[in-house]
Amino acid sequence: MAHQDPIARLVSQLARLPGIGEKTANRLAFHIIKEPAAFAQELSEALLGVKERIGLCTTCCNLTETDPCWICQSEKRDSSVICVVEGTPDLMAIERTGEFMGRYHVLHGVLRPLEGVGPDEIRVRELVQRLSKPEQGVREVIVATNPNTDGETTALYIARLLRPFEVKVTRIASGIPIGGDLEYTDRVTLGRALLGRREI
Amino acid sequence: MAHQDPIARLVSQLARLPGIGEKTANRLAFHIIKEPAAFAQELSEALLGVKERIGLCTTCCNLTETDPCWICQSEKRDSSVICVVEGTPDLMAIERTGEFMGRYHVLHGVLRPLEGVGPDEIRVRELVQRLSKPEQGVREVIVATNPNTDGETTALYIARLLRPFEVKVTRIASGIPIGGDLEYTDRVTLGRALLGRREI
Numbered sequence: 562m563a564h565q566d567p568i569a570r571l572v573s574q575l576a577r578l579p580g581i582g583e584k585t586a587n588r589l590a591f592h593i594i595k596e597p598a599a600f601a602q603e604l605s606e607a608l609l610g611v612k613e614r615i616g617l618c619t620t621c622c623n624l625t626e627t628d629p630c631w632i633c634q635s636e637k638r639d640s641s642v643i644c645v646v647e648g649t650p651d652l653m654a655i656e657r658t659g660e661f662m663g664r665y666h667v668l669h670g671v672l673r674p675l676e677g678v679g680p681d682e683i684r685v686r687e688l689v690q691r692l693s694k695p696e697q698g699v700r701e702v703i704v705a706t707n708p709n710t711d712g713e714t715t716a717l718y719i720a721r722l723l724r725p726f727e728v729k730v731t732r733i734a735s736g737i738p739i740g741g742d743l744e745y746t747d748r749v750t751l752g753r754a755l756l757g758r759r760e761i
Numbered sequence: 762m763a764h765q766d767p768i769a770r771l772v773s774q775l776a777r778l779p780g781i782g783e784k785t786a787n788r789l790a791f792h793i794i795k796e797p798a799a800f801a802q803e804l805s806e807a808l809l810g811v812k813e814r815i816g817l818c819t820t821c822c823n824l825t826e827t828d829p830c831w832i833c834q835s836e837k838r839d840s841s842v843i844c845v846v847e848g849t850p851d852l853m854a855i856e857r858t859g860e861f862m863g864r865y866h867v868l869h870g871v872l873r874p875l876e877g878v879g880p881d882e883i884r885v886r887e888l889v890q891r892l893s894k895p896e897q898g899v900r901e902v903i904v905a906t907n908p909n910t911d912g913e914t915t916a917l918y919i920a921r922l923l924r925p926f927e928v929k930v931t932r933i934a935s936g937i938p939i940g941g942d943l944e945y946t947d948r949v950t951l952g953r954a955l956l957g958r959r960e961i
Contacts (some may be wrong), residue, residue, distance in 0.1 A: 566826050568849075574807040577800070579792050585780065590811065591850055594824060598812040600777070605805040607774040610767040612798045613788065624794060626766050636842050649768075652789055659823040 568594070589744045622667040622684040622693070626737045632664055639663045642698040645688065647671050647707060647720060655705065663703075666691065671706055671715040685719065692726045701729045708753075765841070769954060791820050820891065822884040824849045832864055839863045841900040845888065847907060850961040855905065863903075866891065869904055871915040885919065892926045901929045908935045908953075 568590055575586035585737030593601050617623070618630035621643075625631070632638055646652050652665050670683040680686070692699055704719050706712035719732045736747050736754035746754070768790055775786035793801050817823070818830035821843075825831070830942050832838055842863030846852050852865050871882040880886070892899055904919050906912035920930045936954035946954070 567807070567814045568824065568891045571807040571811045574804045577804075578789050580785065580788070588780070589778050589848060591848065593808065594811055594815060601808040601812045604774045605808045607767070607771040608793065608801040608805045608808075611771045611794055612801045615794060624768065648791065653787075725807075743901060 621665050622669060622687055623665060624651060636663070641698050642703065643691070643699055643701070644703045644705050646705050647712070651705065668706070668715070671711040672718055673711050674714070680718070685722065688719070689722060692723065692728060699728055699730060703733060704732050705733045779959040821865050822869060822887055823865060825853060837862070841898050842903065843899055843901070844903045844905050846905050847912070851905065868906070868915070872918055873911050874914070880918070887920065888919070889922060892923065892928060899928050901931060903931050903933065905933045
């Protein structure tokens with residue numbers, strides 16, 4: 562099977578996916594071959610559909626089929642609070658908690674100065690533009706980037722950038738995960754948990 | 762994102778693949794969204810191509826684009842030896858060794874009496890038909906099913922089935938893998954390695 566036959570082609574295409582090595586790609590390919598044709602057909606349509614029909618919401622930059630996205634459209638959401646996230650998966654994670662009824666802003670990345678990812682590569686300008694319109698009535702911006710170096714840098718950058726506006730900029734809490742164990746918590750997290758202590 | 766939007770649809774389609782859970786499907790989907798449209802396009806074409814263009818070789822039952830397959834077509838392969846394998850991935854593994862220059866027969870499964878997989882569910886009839894034609898000149902059938910319960914059962918079944926024909930039925934060797942360690946070899950394998958000892 563030296564020539565690029567359809568099986569080898571499918572294997573090499575699957576192996577381009579992140580975290581899928583050649584062995585897994587092989588296993589997946591032979592599974593797809595074994596399944597009825599509808600399986601490959603449906604997966605193929607889903608692949609094309611996602612690229613054809615998904616774009617960015619012009620308000621919050623979320624990935625969406627409609628513009629504005631369903632969250633920006635919803636009358637039930639509180640427009641005075643904007644939660645800033647790195648990507649749509651983070652937005653979906655917050656939605657799953659059911660704890661947040663405000664709106665979002667999706668950055669599509671974080672600042673990575675060492676890798677040359679600056680403010681122009683992520684959607685911060687759109688956030689500033691959004692806050693520039695006083696009719697939006699935004700009171701609070703919650704920065705929910707990940708609690709790692711790049712996420713913290715981005716949070717500080719956003720806080721500084723929004724200083725001219727009359728909004729409160731907050732950061733999600735870091736600490737010991739629920740169900741976690743003090744004994745096995747790394748010292749940075751434990752330190753943060755102490756600093757972020759709250760009255761009960 | 763409660764309704765079945767294109768992202769949710771892609772995630773659920775990807776999650777149907779074996780070994781791909783919902784989290785991995787999510788990660789893959791967002792990777793696909795981030796990549797240029799050509800990425801999804803090429804993967805989609807490869808998926809359809811494999812189902813449209815791949816069929817079974819009418820001689821050896823191998824998955825193939827052409828009929829007969831490239832191995833059955835090749836003049837360089839020895840028609841007098843047939844290696845019986847469970848599936849095309851096994852055939853490809855044997856091809857990679859470069860040690861076998863005969864032809865193949867692909868069963869597409871093994872006997873699994875407990876799960877109701879009998880001889881009609883795998884391609885043994887095709888093997889018998891192939892041997893029924895004396896002009897093929899088959900001298901040896903090497904049964905290269907996996908050395909586990911189902912593979913051994915299938916090997917014994919094939920050996921019994923081919924008894925009426927004037928062919929030698931052989932089984933691939935089991936033993937300690939090259940680079941392996943006697944100390945850490947399980948006792949069944951070590952027992953097999955002793956039984957299968959050869960003069961040097």
